[in-house]
Amino acid sequence: xxxxxxxxxxxxxxxxxxxxxxxxxxxxxxxxxxxxxxxxxxxxxxxxxxxxxxxxxxxxxxxxxxxxxxxxxxxxxxxxxxxxxxxxxxxxxxxxxxxxxxxxxxxxxxxxxxxxxxxxxxxxxxxxxxxxxxxxxxxxxxxxxxxxxxxxxxxxxxxxxxxxxxxxxxxxxxxxxxxxxxxxxxxxxxxxxxxxxxxxxxxxxxxxxxxxxxxxxxxxxxxxxxxxxxxxxxxxxxxxxxxxxxxxxxxxxxxxxxxxxxxxxxxxxxxxxxxxxxxxxxxxxxxxxxxxxxxxxxxxxxxxxxxxxxxxxxxxxxxxxxxxxxxxxxxxxxxxxxxxxxxxxxxxxxxxxxxxxxxxxxxxxxxxxxxxxxxxxxxxxxxxxxxxxxxxxxxxxx
Amino acid sequence: xxxxxxxxxxxxxxxxxxxxxxxxxxxxxxxxxxxxxxxxxxxxxxxxxxxxxxxxxxxxxxxxxxxxxxxxxxxxxxxxxxxxxxxxxxxxxxxxxxxxxxxxxxxxxxxxxxxxxxxxxxxxxxxxxxxxxxxxxxxxxxxxxxxxxxxxxxxxxxxxxxxxxxxxxxxxxxxxxxxxxxxxxxxxxxxxxxxxxxxxxxxxxxxxxxxxxxxxxxxxxxxxxxxxxxxxxxxxxxxxxxxxxxxxxxxxxxxxxxxxxxxxxxxxxxxxxxxxxxxxxxxxxxxxxxxxxxxxxxxxxxxxxxxxxxxxxxxxxxxxxxxxxxxxxxxxxxxxxxxxxxxxxxxxxxxxxxxxxxxxxxxxxxxxxxxxxxxxxxxxxxxxxxxxxxxxxxxxxx
Numbered sequence: 001x002x003x004x005x006x007x008x009x010x011x012x013x014x015x016x017x018x019x020x021x022x023x024x025x026x027x028x029x030x031x032x033x034x035x036x037x038x039x040x041x042x043x044x045x046x047x048x049x050x051x052x053x054x055x056x057x058x059x060x061x062x063x064x065x066x067x068x069x070x071x072x073x074x075x076x077x078x079x080x081x082x083x084x085x086x087x088x089x090x091x092x093x094x095x096x097x098x099x100x101x102x103x104x105x106x107x108x109x110x111x112x113x114x115x116x117x118x119x120x121x122x123x124x125x126x127x128x129x130x131x132x133x134x135x136x137x138x139x140x141x142x143x144x145x146x147x148x149x150x151x152x153x154x155x156x157x158x159x160x161x162x163x164x165x166x167x168x169x170x171x172x173x174x175x176x177x178x179x180x181x182x183x184x185x186x187x188x189x190x191x192x193x194x195x196x197x198x199x200x201x202x203x204x205x206x207x208x209x210x211x212x213x214x215x216x217x218x219x220x221x222x223x224x225x226x227x228x229x230x231x232x233x234x235x236x237x238x239x240x241x242x243x244x245x246x247x248x249x250x251x252x253x254x255x256x257x258x259x260x261x262x263x264x265x266x267x268x269x270x271x272x273x274x275x276x277x278x279x280x281x282x283x284x285x286x287x288x289x290x291x292x293x294x295x296x297x298x299x300x301x302x303x304x305x306x307x308x309x310x311x312x313x314x315x316x317x318x319x320x321x322x323x324x325x326x327x328x329x330x331x332x333x334x335x336x337x338x339x340x341x342x343x344x345x346x347x348x349x350x351x352x353x354x355x356x357x358x359x360x361x362x363x364x365x366x367x368x369x370x371x372x373x374x375x376x377x378x379x380x381x382x383x384x385x386x387x388x389x390x391x392x393x394x395x396x397x398x
Numbered sequence: 399x400x401x402x403x404x405x406x407x408x409x410x411x412x413x414x415x416x417x418x419x420x421x422x423x424x425x426x427x428x429x430x431x432x433x434x435x436x437x438x439x440x441x442x443x444x445x446x447x448x449x450x451x452x453x454x455x456x457x458x459x460x461x462x463x464x465x466x467x468x469x470x471x472x473x474x475x476x477x478x479x480x481x482x483x484x485x486x487x488x489x490x491x492x493x494x495x496x497x498x499x500x501x502x503x504x505x506x507x508x509x510x511x512x513x514x515x516x517x518x519x520x521x522x523x524x525x526x527x528x529x530x531x532x533x534x535x536x537x538x539x540x541x542x543x544x545x546x547x548x549x550x551x552x553x554x555x556x557x558x559x560x561x562x563x564x565x566x567x568x569x570x571x572x573x574x575x576x577x578x579x580x581x582x583x584x585x586x587x588x589x590x591x592x593x594x595x596x597x598x599x600x601x602x603x604x605x606x607x608x609x610x611x612x613x614x615x616x617x618x619x620x621x622x623x624x625x626x627x628x629x630x631x632x633x634x635x636x637x638x639x640x641x642x643x644x645x646x647x648x649x650x651x652x653x654x655x656x657x658x659x660x661x662x663x664x665x666x667x668x669x670x671x672x673x674x675x676x677x678x679x680x681x682x683x684x685x686x687x688x689x690x691x692x693x694x695x696x697x698x699x700x701x702x703x704x705x706x707x708x709x710x711x712x713x714x715x716x717x718x719x720x721x722x723x724x725x726x727x728x729x730x731x732x733x734x735x736x737x738x739x740x741x742x743x744x745x746x747x748x749x750x751x752x753x754x755x756x757x758x759x760x761x762x763x764x765x766x767x768x769x770x771x772x773x774x775x776x777x778x779x780x781x782x783x784x785x786x787x788x789x790x791x792x793x794x795x796x
Contacts (some may be wrong), residue, residue: 046715046723046739078711080740113708114741214694217716219708296612296694296783297791304792310511310617313476317444318615325444341444342478343512385694387788393695394702394784 002154004138005165006188008032008230011137013144016125018073018118019111026122027144028129029184030067030098035228036193037065037106038200040208042221048077049087050107051220061103063193068106068224069094069129070145070182072169074117076109077219086117093123097130108182108222110147110169142167145182148392150264155256159245162189162231168257170221171213171266183208183223183257189246190229195238200225203247207254210286212382213265214389215294225250262381263364267388271364272302274380278372284321285378288369291319293382302384307356309337309347316369323371331368333359400552402536403563404586406430406628409535411542414523416471416516417509424520425542426527427582428465428496433626434591435463435504436598438606440619446475447485448505449618459501461591466504466622467492467527468543468580470567472515474507475617484515491521495528506580506620508545508567540565543580546790548662553654557643560587560629566655569611569664581606581621581655587644588627593636597648598623605652608684610780611663612787613692623648660779661762665786669762670700672778676770682719683776686767689717691780700782705754707735707745714767721769729766731757 004011009031016026039058041051058065069090076083087107095102109117132140142152146169153168170181185204204223229235236242262271274292279285292298295315301308312330330338335356337347346352359365402409407429414424437456439449456463467488474481485505493500507515530538540550544567551566568579583602602621634640660669672690677683690696693713699706710728728736733754735745744750757763 044712044715045717045721046711046726075708078708078736078739078741080738113711115746116743216693216695216709216712219712219715295614296787297614300788300791303788306792310473310476311614313444313511314442314614314617317442317617319443323443328444338476340478341476343476345514348513385788386792387785389694390698390701390783390785390788393698394704 001136001156001165002138002142002167003029003165003184003186004135005156006163006186006228006230008188008228009186010133010135011141012129012132012134013137013140014125014129014132017121018071024140024144025072026125026129027070027141028067028094028133029141030133031226031228032230033228034064034066034104035226036063036191036196038063038193038197038225040200040205040223042218044217044219046078046219048075048109048220049079049083050076050109051222053087053091054106054108054222057103057106063197064104065106066100066104067094067098068108070108071117071122072110072145072147074109074111074115075113075220076117077113079114079116082116086119089119090122093126094130097126106224110145110182110220113219138165138167145169153257153260155253157249157252159249160242162187162246162249164249164253166253166257168261170261171264181218181221181261185225185250185253187227187246188230189227190231190233190235191227192235195236196225196227198238199247199250203250204254207251207258210379210381211258211261212290212293212380258381262383265383266392267386268383269386270302270384272382272384273364273366274369274382275366276369276371276379277377278370278374279376279378280322280374281376282378285376286380288316288319288321288371289378289380291315292367292369293380296385299385302360303386305357305360307332307337307353307360309343312367313338316371321371327372329370332356333365335359399534399554399563400536400540400565401427401563401582401584402533403554404561404584404626404628406586406626407584408531408533409539410527410530410532411535411538412523412527412530415519416469422538422542423470424523424527425468425539426465426492426531427539428531429624429626430628432462432464432502433624434461434589434594436461436591436595436623438598438603438621440616442615442617444476444617446473446507446618447477447481448474448507449620451485451489452504452506452620455501455504461595462502463504464498464502465492465496466506468506469515469520470508470543470545472507472509472513473511473618474515475511477512477514480514484517487517488520491524492528495524504622508543508580508618511617536563536565543567551655551658553651555647555650557647558640560585560644560647562647562651564651564655566659568659569662579616579619579659583623583648583651585625585644586628587625588629588631588633589625590633593634594623594625596636597645601645601648602652605649605656608777608779609656609659610688610691610778656779660781663781664790665784666781667784668700668782670780670782671762671764672767672780673764674767674769674777675775676768676772677774677776678720678772679774680776683774684778686714686717686719686769687776687778689713690765690767691778694783697783700758701784703755703758705730705735705751705758707741710765711736714769719769725770727768730754731763733757
């Protein structure tokens with residue numbers, strides 16, 4: 001059900017023929033009335049045409065939108081002004097069929113960078129797409145936005161009288177030539193645009209930014225949050241009790257989607273969660289967590305099932321974070337492999353090594369790093385680097 | 399000949415038995431008298447014991463040294479105070495045999511992080527090591543410092559009456575669990591320590607920092623420059639004509655070693671040189687070059703022989719450098735694959751793609767990135783990401 005779990009949203013997904021695979025490739029999510037919307041977009045200096053269009057429309061409309069059209073197959077990035085025209089045409093045509101103002105229709109694309117969307121093909125399927133909108137279309141929508149994903153990613157949560165739903169796609173921060181991580185979160189709670197934007201930055205941003213498959217920031221990454229307000233009640237004020245419940249529910253959905261994305265990462269056979277504590281602040285903790293999760297040597301060691309504490313230490317040491325090496329301890333699944341900046345000689349002798357190896361056989365394991373006694377905590381969710389990652393990314397040709 | 403190409407240096411390499419492979423593992427480079435010395439050391443927050451010892455001694459002795467002892471097999475990093483004692487003992491024992499002040503003997507180690515050097519084994523071979531010092535021992539020294547390197551890396555250059563020689567080891571910024579890139583450069587020119595230090599930072603640092611195999615900074619990286627002064631003449635002043643010649647010669651040797659290191663990179667089948675111009679300054683240009691050379695998606699595309707301009711664009715766009723996307727052009731071996739921030743439609747159609755693919759079949763190819771009209775230029779030298787990189791780093795166990 002995902003994005004249609006909350007009241008007041010309809011969705012659909014169809015096969016327009018944009019992808020050679022013949023799988024669903026065109027999706028639509030629509031609110032019953034004007035909904036509050038908040039967006040998180042890629043920081044890449046080459047944002048795709050739909051990213052620029054959606055970012056501008058959210059700003060100009062003051063955080064109100066009615067629908068978003070998503071195509072998979074072509075990223076519509078690095079396509080110049082013709083690409084801008086394609087994104088615009090897509091939303092104008094969808095708005096006409098939905099009978100709403102084009103200024104309230106957003107767009108997302110995911111697929112090959114540099115390729116134009118076959119607009120005739122897309123336009124021919126829009127009537128069917130709008131015609132099949134339904135309040136249980138969440139799954140069809142989640143399937144239509146997939147590229148090389150092997151499973152759709154969906155999650156739901158409840159906060160008192162309110163529902164939160166979400167779906168996402170992406171097998172890398174950038175997938176093989178197919179740019180993008182896309183995520184859509186909905187709620188039937190009544191939230192003003194500014195309140196929704198605060199939720200986006202407080203809850204959704206840290207959750208999605210903790211994910212790293214290959215340290216590559218795509219040109220199309222987008223997270224959109226919609227609050228339709230179908231549930232009864234006044235607007236929920238930041239800081240209120242209802243707000244606190246919604247924060248938890250949004251975090252639950254966002255983290256569940258992030259875990260599903262990590263589990264389906266390209267060529268990944270293990271999810272590696274890096275938890276850091278004791279840093280001077282949260283930013284430093286996240287810097288260390290990302291440095292460990294992104295290190296190719298840590299990632300290949302995770303693939304090989306070799307604890308290799310020297311490599312984790314190397315990554316912590318080159319992260320640029322502030323700490324005293326003598327305060328650094330590292331554990332793998334609870335097995336201490338670095339103590340006070342030193343690899344214990346009973347690790348080298350082999351006893352601890354066997355225990356840590358056993359932990360690494362799990363499909364998901366945690367690397368815990370303590371770098372001092374400060375209040376800063378942070379985490380990163382990544383995966384191993386396997387032969388399959390190389391195969392998928394080396395053999396892929398448009 | 400490498401480091402013994404200049405007059406006034408002797409070197410040796412022996413098999414002490416520190417490495418299970420039974421290959422040479424202990425080297426010594428010695429100047430005939432007190433030599434000016436300059437060092438570049440890892441910025442990792444966990445510097446190995448020999449790194450800390452050598453850095454301190456160069457500072458305390460005012461840039462004067464007589465010799466450096468290098469072992470391969472154990473990195474002597476993350477070994478705590480016992481590791482500090484091992485590095486100290488090594489230099490004290492070598493100094494006694496050389497009959498020089500221990501304060502003028504430096505140490506380097508390369509090998510497994512966390513393992514102690516078997517000191518009895520090392521000490522037993524020191525007399526043979528000192529006894530075999532010779533003015534044509536450069537090659538034996540270059541072989542003794544290798545870990546998983548498949549070939550020794552050596553280079554020489556001449557600047558008028560002066561000679562410059564060098565050798566290096568390293569198959570990654572960090573090799574498989576075997577920390578380190580080590581490089582040694584020598585000259586018979588007469589250079590004060592301050593002048594040699596200036597050469598180190600002006601010439602050697604940018605050359606070695608342009609190298610990236612896996613974006614991992616080891617705990618043991620060290621570049622040492624020695625100026626013995628065996629050639630006649632007064633100290634050479636920075637800015638003089640002789641200085642300019644030496645700059646070129648040092649750069650020639652450093653770049654030649656860097657190219658040899660890149661060519662022998664772990665699992666690498668292609669050297670990828672990224673040249674950036676038009677940046678606001680050199681730092682921004684180097685940021686872009688490193689971002690492209692380090693991107694796992696660019697590296698797997700290089701392995702697969704797929705030009706994939708969208709991935710290069712993605713890396714440029716997430717580098718954090720300052721530029722206007724509309725000013726960005728990218729070429730592979732001279733074939734333009736991005737023009738004004740856009741992938742040309744005749745690339746997508748396949749004509750340019752075939753030409754760029756042909757360029758990528760070369761064992762070494764250049765990716766040229768122009769990001770504006772600024773004066774900043776920079777380069778990075780990297781390699782592709784292959785099945786072999788994953789195999790070497792996943793299967794390696796201490």
